[in-house]
Amino acid sequence: MTQTQQWDESYIAHTYSRFPITLVEGKGSILKDDQGNRYIDLGSGIAVNTFGAADSQWIEAVCQQMQKLSHTSNLYYTQPAPQLAKMLCERTGMKKVFFSNSGAEANECAIKAARKYAAQTLGKEYTNIITLAGSFHGRTITTLAATGQEVFHSQFQPLTPGFLYAEPEDIAQMEQLLEENPCAAILLEPVQGEGGVKALDFAYLQQVEQLAKKHGALLIVDEVQCGNGRTGKLYGYMHSGIHPNIITTAKGLAGGLPLGATLFDEKTANVYQPGDHGSTFGGNPICCAGAINVLQRLDETFLQQVEEKSKLIAEMLTGARGILSVSGLGMMVGVETQRDASKIVEECMQKGVLVLKAKNKIRLLPPLSISIRHLVQGLQVLKTVCAKQED
Ligand SMILES: Cc1ncc(COP(=O)(O)O)c(C=O)c1O
Structure with missing residues (x-):
């Protein structure tokens, strides 16, 4: 545990169970931790960072x-x-x-x-x-x-x-x-x-x-x-x-x-x-x-892109190995998985992709501006983790 994490544990009320990483900076849908690790962000601070991190405009x-x-x-x-x-x-x-x-x-x-x-x-x-x-x-x-x-x-x-x-x-x-x-x-x-x-x-x-x-x-x-x-x-x-x-x-x-x-x-x-x-x-x-x-x-052209990315997400995940169903609307996506969702969240994080949970599902809320390349890379990792056979 780093000193920051120790201070957090000591001095901040324990209302959150945090993952053991400290995020320090980012650009768009890429976040970095204090150890220099890089993550594709498919959570956007729970649907907050509409245009990702440190958007220049x-x-x-x-x-x-x-x-x-x-x-x-x-x-x-x-x-x-x-x-x-x-x-x-x-x-x-x-x-x-x-x-x-x-x-x-x-x-x-x-x-x-x-x-x-x-x-x-x-x-x-x-x-x-x-x-x-x-x-x-x-x-x-x-x-x-x-x-x-x-x-x-x-x-x-x-x-x-x-x-x-x-x-x-x-x-x-x-x-x-x-x-x-x-x-x-x-x-x-x-x-x-x-x-x-x-x-x-x-x-x-x-x-x-x-x-x-x-x-x-x-x-x-x-x-x-x-x-x-x-x-x-x-x-x-x-x-x-x-x-x-x-x-x-x-x-x-x-x-x-x-x-x-x-x-x-x-x-x-x-x-x-x-x-x-x-x-x-x-x-x-x-x-x-x-x-x-x-x-x-958030004009019509941009919303059209959200629609297109949402189709891509559904196409990539629906019917994939270890994925039982895909729910939601647009870029607010629930993924019902065969494997335990908490384990999937952790393994995705270890592989450099941040995803969320909602009840027993994986929840995806990427920055709306995420590039197709980062979206596809992130989803590939998620698919690999979902398809993994339990040891
Ligand atoms: C649908 C909905 N309503 C209300 C809230 C509460 O929002 P806040 O945490 O900003 O008070 C949330 C937070 O997750 C939410 O998802």
């Missing part, structure tokens, strides 16, 4: 802003946040944005807004929010409650009340929950990430939208992981043609800086009034400058 945009103004309070106007909000609204058809710092905060903001909206439009008892089994919405007490996985709940009771869970793709159960409980909203990930990289059926999403409308409940999509170009469209819900009332996002939005965003449609745009919500760092000029650069570059 992004650095320039961020540094330019840093030299002008890195922070002020939300008591004053700044230039980057409104420019970014306008871009987000124009690209989604939404009407207003609240900026925060993370996915959990973006979801907290959506949940508070949904409860306030429901109290005003349906009645005070309309507090319930339906989420899906296997979902993941964050680590705060409320977003843990929203997360439909018992394993995250047990040690932190009591969680925020008012969350109900439906099985994904079971529209009858969703309808029953809406009929039997006064509900403010339905919250779901168009592609479940932590839950095992499962894309929800487009027809199911359309049915959920209809049901939400029928019951006056809001539809909130959590695009924290599957948003910002990851699936080949700007946001994952766009594949199904639904129109959510609220969109939440974070991770890849600012390409490596902490930024959360909650987008509101016409109905919900004015729910929040001064004093209802806030965040010291929300809309931070540096993070917003990073996000403006990211969004400008």
